[in-house]
Amino acid sequence: xxxxxxxxxxxxxxxxxCEVLSASLLDEGYEIEIANxxxxxxxxxxxxxxxxxxxxxxxxxxxxxxxxLQAAKQKFPLVDFIVMSGHGTIETAVKATKLGAWxxxxxxxxxxxxxxxxxxxxxxxxxRNEKRALLNKLRKNFAILGHSQSIQExxxxxxxxxxxxKPAFVEGPIGTGKTLAAQNIHYLSERASQxxxxxxxxxxxxxxxxxQLFGFDKKHLIGIEEVQKGHLDLAQNGTIYxxxxxxxxxxxxxxxxxxxQTHSFTRVGQSKAISCDVRLLLxxxxxxxxxxxxxxxxxxxxSAISEFTLFVPALKDRKDDIPVLIQHFSDFYxxxxxxxxxxxxxxxxxxxxxYTWPGHVRELKNFIERVYILLEDDRVTAALLVEExxxxxxxxxxxxxxxxxxxxSMFEKxxxxxxxxxxxxxxxxxxxxxxxxxxxxxRKMKTYGIET
Numbered sequence: 001x002x003x004x005x006x007x008x009x010x011x012x013x014x015x016x017x018c019e020v021l022s023a024s025l026l027d028e029g030y031e032i033e034i035a036n037x038x039x040x041x042x043x044x045x046x047x048x049x050x051x052x053x054x055x056x057x058x059x060x061x062x063x064x065x066x067x068x069l070q071a072a073k074q075k076f077p078l079v080d081f082i083v084m085s086g087h088g089t090i091e092t093a094v095k096a097t098k099l100g101a102w103x104x105x106x107x108x109x110x111x112x113x114x115x116x117x118x119x120x121x122x123x124x125x126x127x128r129n130e131k132r133a134l135l136n137k138l139r140k141n142f143a144i145l146g147h148s149q150s151i152q153e154x155x156x157x158x159x160x161x162x163x164x165x166k167p168a169f170v171e172g173p174i175g176t177g178k179t180l181a182a183q184n185i186h187y188l189s190e191r192a193s194q195x196x197x198x199x200x201x202x203x204x205x206x207x208x209x210x211x212q213l214f215g216f217d218k219k220h221l222i223g224i225e226e227v228q229k230g231h232l233d234l235a236q237n238g239t240i241y242x243x244x245x246x247x248x249x250x251x252x253x254x255x256x257x258x259x260x261q262t263h264s265f266t267r268v269g270q271s272k273a274i275s276c277d278v279r280l281l282l283x284x285x286x287x288x289x290x291x292x293x294x295x296x297x298x299x300x301x302x303s304a305i306s307e308f309t310l311f312v313p314a315l316k317d318r319k320d321d322i323p324v325l326i327q328h329f330s331d332f333y334x335x336x337x338x339x340x341x342x343x344x345x346x347x348x349x350x351x352x353x354x355y356t357w358p359g360h361v362r363e364l365k366n367f368i369e370r371v372y373i374l375l376e377d378d379r380v381t382a383a384l385l386v387e388e389x390x391x392x393x394x395x396x397x398x399x400x401x402x403x404x405x406x407x408x409s410m411f412e413k414x415x416x417x418x419x420x421x422x423x424x425x426x427x428x429x430x431x432x433x434x435x436x437x438x439x440x441x442x443r444k445m446k447t448y449g450i451e452t
Contacts, residue, residue, distance in 0.1 A: 005031040009050035011041035038063025057085040073100040146321030150313040162188035167305045170283040172312030175362035178283040186239040194238030202244035217269030239279040246286040257301045315357040329368035347382040413448040
C-alpha cells in the first residue's frame with residue numbers, strides 16, 4: 001500500500017523563499033504547491049486541500065496574509081496555518097494567533113523550525129482525526145434506535161442536553177435505556193473525548209459512597225499511605241453519571257448539592273475545597289417528587305438537578321420501534337456467537353409486538369439472546385416460539401421464557417467451559433471426553449460464544 005504524502009501549501013510572493021522552502025519540504029517527503037498572492041492562495045486551499053499552509057503576511061494584491069487567514073479559517077477550519085513575515089510585530093503576531101494561526105515565525109526562516117512545526121501539526125491532526133473516528137464509532141454503537149414520536153422527542157432533548165452545561169436528570173422505568181440516554185448526552189457534547197464515569201449509587205454501601213465519589217485523606221483509613229482519589233477525579237473535564245440517586249443518604253445529597261452550586265467538593269477527612277470541572281448526569285427509577293414529599297430527598301437538590309429533565313419511554317409506549325430493536329439485537333447476537341443472523345417472520349414480530357414487555361428494552365434484548373441460545377433454526381416463526389416455550393400459545397400477552405430451557409443452556413455452557421479448561425482448550429479431546437462429535441461441539445461453542 002502506497003503511503004499518502006502530507007500536503008503543504010506555500011503562499012508567498014517572494015520567489016526565492018518559495019523555491020528554498022519547496023525544495024526542502026520535497027526532500028522531507030511532503031507534497032507541495034505554491035501560490036504567489038492571497039487570492040490564488042485561497043483558491044489553492046480549496047483545490048489542493050493542504051493540511052498545512054505556510055502563509056506570508058505582506059503580499060501584493062487585494063488580500064494580505066491576515067485576510068487570507070481570516071477567510072480560510074471560516075471556510076476550512078481543519079487546515080492549520082504557520083504565518084511568516086519579514087516585518088513582524090507583536091501586534092501582527094497576536095492578531096494572527098487570535099485568528100487561529102498555529103504559530104508565527106519571522107524571516108529569514110529556519111528550516112529546522114519549520115520542519116518541527118509541520119511535524120507537530122501533522123501529529124496533532126492525526127491524533128484529532130483518530131479521536132474523531134473513535135467518537136463516531138462510539139456514537140454509532142450507542143445510537144438510540146427507533147422512529148416513534150416519543151423516541152424522536154427523546155433524541156431532540158438529548159441534543160439540547162448535550163449542548164448545555166447544567167446537570168440533567170434522566171427519568172424512566174428500569175430497563176428502558178436511561179444509561180444509553182446519558183451516554184448519548186456525553187458523546188454528543190464537547191466533553192466527548194473526555195472520561196464518562198458511571199456510578200450506581202444503589203450498589204455502593206452508603207458508608208462508603210462518599211469515599212468512592214469524593215476520595216479520602218490518607219489519614220482516614222489505617223494502612224493507607226497516599227490520598228485516595230474518587231470518581232469525581234476520574235471524571236475531571238468529562239461527565240459523571242450517578243444512577244439511582246434516590247439511594248443516597250442526606251449527607252451525600254448535600255455534598256452533591258454543593259458540587260452543583262460551587263463546582264467544588266471536599267475529600268473525606270480533609271477541609272480544603274477542590275475545584276471540579278465535571279458535567280453531572282443523574283437518574284432514578286423512583287419518583288423523586290414523592291421522595292421529596294416524604295422527606296427522603298432534599299428539595300433543594302431536586303430543584304437543582306431537575307431543571308433539565310429527559311424522559312425515556314416504556315417499550316409498550318413505543319411498540320412501533322420493536323421491529324427495529326429485534327433486528328438490532330438479532331444482528332448483535334449473530335455477530336457475538338459467530339452464527340448466521342436469524343430471520344424473524346412477520347407473525348413472530350407481530351406476536352412480540354402484542355406483548356407488554358414489563359422489563360422494557362432490556363427484557364426484549366434478553367429474549368432475543370435466549371432465541372439465539374435455544375433455537376437452531378435460522379428462521380423464527382410464531383409457531384416455533386410457541387413450540388420451544390418462548391411464548392405461550394394462544395395468549396401472546398402471557399409470553400414468558402422457558403426457565404427450564406434457559407437453566408439447561410446455562411448449565412451446558414458452564415459444563416463445556418469447565419471441560420475445555422480441563423483439556424487446556426483442546427476441542428478434540430473435550431469432544432471425546434463428553435461424548436460429542438467435534439463438529440457438534442464446535443456448533444455449541446459458537447452458539448454460546450465460547451472461544452478457545
